[in-house]
Amino acid sequence: MSEERLERIEHLVSDLIRIVGHTNSLVEELNSKVERLDAKIERLNARVEELDAKVNRLDARVEELDAKVNRLDAKVERLEARVENLELRVEKLEANQDFFKDQLSSLREEMIDRFMRVEDKFDFIQEKLMEHEQKLYYLKKAAAK
Secondary structure: HHHHHHHHHHHHHHHHHHHHHHHHHHHHHHHHHHHHHHHHHHHHHHHHHHHHHHHHHHHHHHHHHHHHHHHHHHHHHHHHHHHHHHHHHHHHHHHHHHHHHHHHHHHHHHHHHHHHHHHHHHHHHHHHHHHHHHHHHHHHHHHHO
């Protein structure tokens, strides 16, 4: 029986050696995988740091652009107010222009009317002057005889 037991122990030891060998090979494979994963994690950490830096730069840029947009919005509002003010001034000037056109037309008609009256008076004065010149001519002629 002891021989059987010894054979069983040998068989168990040989199974154990085989299992340990297999386990060692699995451990080495796992160690290799862990090393590859560690390397990959380091690369990913480096990439994450790069991306963090990029995100920080982009955040700063977004803040700059946001400030610029706010300044441009303020400028646009000021320009819109100026445009509105100028449009009101144009409307007033157009209204004044219409008023002055009407006044000019009225003054033109009044001046034409006055010139016609002056012309009529001038014609009347010219007729009277001719009559007086004729009378003076006849008077001089009569006085010369």
